[in-house]
Each structure stands twice: as structure tokens, then as C-alpha cells.
Amino acid sequence: MPFHQLIYASRPFGFDDAALNGILMEARRYNAGHDITGALICRPDLYLQLLEGPQDIVESLYQRIAVDNRHLEVELLVSQPVEDRMFPDWAMLHDPAQSWLWTAEEVSDGAIQRASNEDIVAVFERSAQDATT
Numbered sequence: 210m211p212f213h214q215l216i217y218a219s220r221p222f223g224f225d226d227a228a229l230n231g232i233l234m235e236a237r238r239y240n241a242g243h244d245i246t247g248a249l250i251c252r253p254d255l256y257l258q259l260l261e262g263p264q265d266i267v268e269s270l271y272q273r274i275a276v277d278n279r280h281l282e283v284e285l286l287v288s289q290p291v292e293d294r295m296f297p298d299w300a301m302l303h304d305p306a307q308s309w310l311w312t313a314e315e316v317s318d319g320a321i322q323r324a325s326n327e328d329i330v331a332v333f334e335r336s337a338q339d340a341t342t
């Protein structure tokens with residue numbers, strides 16, 4: 210399998226437009242230069258990020274992101290080899306979380322921890338579909 214796919218969830222700390230734009234700018238600059246693509250689903254109670262690319266780069270990037278103080282409770286959900294990228298055209302797609310995602314109440318009640326790998330990946334499949342239509 211040529212690519213590695215990694216998905217984590219976390220809780221934003223100090224979430225506002227300026228913070229988010231800073232993260233996205235930084236992410237896109239680095240990712241574009243390092244063969245990384247993906248998507249960041251964001252809303253005040255939740256970051257859900259998918260990173261994809263060469264395994265060593267994805268894993269070392271995740272190690273840096275995990276200790277970033279702009280979010281808390283970083284939790285690895287999926288880490289697996291994949292045949293194809295889901296976001297080949299996006300250094301980092303920004304997806305303001307849609308209504309079909311778990312509600313804030315469901316999230317605080319552990320919906321993400323209970324979700325299967327397939328459920329989590331399906332969230333991003335939906336996001337990728339929306340991005341191309």
C-alpha cells in the first residue's frame with residue numbers, strides 16, 4: 210500500500226477564526242512541501258483530522274501535532290495503510306463540521322470513542338464527496 214492514513218480527534222483550546230487560520234496556513238505550507246494531504250473538520254468542541262501520505266512523514270507530523278498546545282485530549286483513532294488518497298487535491302481541506310456529524314452532546318458522551326474505524330473513515334468520505342461536488 211503506497212500511502213499511510215492517520216485520523217485523530219482532539220478538543221480545541223482557544224478556538225477562534227484567527228487561531229484556526231493560523232493552523233491552516235501553517236499546515237498547508239508544510240504539507241504541500243512534504244507530500245501530505247488531508248482534511249481538518251473543525252468546530253468549537255472538536256477537531257477531527259485526517260493526514261495521508263508517506264508513512265514516516267505522516268507519523269512524525271502526528272507526533273508534532275499531538276503536543277501542540279492549541280488542542281487537548283488528542284486521541285489517535287485510525288492509523289492504517291491505504292491504496293489511494295481521499296484528498297489528493299488538498300494540502301489541508303478545511304471542513305466546518307456539517308450537520309450530519311455527531312452533535313456536541315454525542316461527542317461529549319463518547320460517540321467518537323464508540324465509533325468503529327469504518328464509521329470514522331466514512332465521515333471523511335462524506336467530506337471528500339462534498340468537497341468535489
Ligand SMILES: Cc1cc2nc3c(=O)[nH]c(=O)nc-3n(C[C@H](O)[C@H](O)[C@H](O)COP(=O)(O)O)c2cc1C
Pocket residue numbers: 232235236237239240249256258270273274275277279280301
Ligand atoms: C488541529 C491542528 C492541526 C494541525 N495540522 C497540521 C498539519 O496538517 N500540518 C502541519 O505541518 N502542522 C499542523 N499543525 C501544526 C503543528 O502542530 C505544529 O505547530 C507545526 O507542525 C510546527 O511544528 P514545530 O513548531 O515543531 O516545527 C496542526 C496543529 C493543530 C492544533
